[in-house]
Amino acid sequence: MIINYASYTDIGKVRENNEDYHIVIPFEEHNEFAAAVADGMGGHLFGEIASKTAIDTFEKKIRDRRFKNCINIKDYLYNVCKLSNKEILEFSKKHNVLSGMGTTLDAIYIKDDKIHIIHIGDSRIYTISGDNIKMVTKDHSYVQQLLDKGDITFDEFKNHPNKNVITKALGIAETPEPDIFEIQLDFCGYLLLCSDGLTNMLDDTNILNIINQDTDLDTKVENLAEKANENGGTDNITIVLIKTEKKAEE
Numbered sequence: 001m002i003i004n005y006a007s008y009t010d011i012g013k014v015r016e017n018n019e020d021y022h023i024v025i026p027f028e029e030h031n032e033f034a035a036a037v038a039d040g041m042g043g044h045l046f047g048e049i050a051s052k053t054a055i056d057t058f059e060k061k062i063r064d065r066r067f068k069n070c071i072n073i074k075d076y077l078y079n080v081c082k083l084s085n086k087e088i089l090e091f092s093k094k095h096n097v098l099s100g101m102g103t104t105l106d107a108i109y110i111k112d113d114k115i116h117i118i119h120i121g122d123s124r125i126y127t128i129s130g131d132n133i134k135m136v137t138k139d140h141s142y143v144q145q146l147l148d149k150g151d152i153t154f155d156e157f158k159n160h161p162n163k164n165v166i167t168k169a170l171g172i173a174e175t176p177e178p179d180i181f182e183i184q185l186d187f188c189g190y191l192l193l194c195s196d197g198l199t200n201m202l203d204d205t206n207i208l209n210i211i212n213q214d215t216d217l218d219t220k221v222e223n224l225a226e227k228a229n230e231n232g233g234t235d236n237i238t239i240v241l242i243k244t245e246k247k248a249e250e
Helices: 046-063 073-094 142-149 154-158 204-211 217-230
Strands: 002-010 020-025 032-041 105-111 114-120 124-129 132-135 179-184 190-194 237-245
Touching: 002 020, 002 032, 002 217, 020 046, 020 237, 032 046, 032 190, 032 237, 046 073, 046 105, 073 105, 073 114, 073 179, 105 124, 105 190, 124 204, 132 204, 142 154, 190 204, 204 217, 217 237
Parallel strands: none
Antiparallel strands: 002 237, 020 032, 032 105, 105 114, 114 179, 124 132, 124 190, 190 237
16 A cells, blocks of 8 residues: 655645644555544644644544554544543543633554544545545535535535534543544545635635646645635644555565
8 A cells, every 4th residue: 555645734824823734654564544532622722732732632543552552443443542531521620711621633553454443523535536535424514414404405504604613622521522434435535624714715616626627646735724824724734634545466
């Protein structure tokens, strides 16, 4: 398996600091790869601490030798969320001024032909193959609940004034409720992890068109962020773009 990637983060045009964190972990083993994006919330510094805690915990646990031998990857990834959640809550309780901070977390662990996914909040993961783009996560948000119940249309969903109200995150409840699942790896496509600073500014068609341009990966992620800023840049923008290919047969 050949995996190439690029990542990019931008403060945007409105925020005073960047509360997003991300990480890419290219293992020495050619059949493994991990990456994560976290979008913090809670105001100046609060969200930054929460998102960094989630990313640091994810990296530590994914690099742990015990992970290589675990039998149930889903349970292990849930424990990553539990530990992150606990550390954020304990930090909030120790420093009352930071009460209310939290973070989204979207993370992947690729092993052979499977992509193991953690998702909590409204950051997103997409798969892109040819002219098809598919969001494989579902937003944990108030407007997503309205859409699921049929109370609003998709157009209303995209422009709803409460679009940023999320219903699940790390650090806001004693027990986290992430979505943890796996999908098959498409060896001829892209994986996109991003914070909502990108998806609130660009629709799926815009994202697909930029990714399908004849440019290298670094240029693609920079162009995505640039376009999001052109459209308003109302939030921090963080992008991890991954391209997977099969090795040529010996």
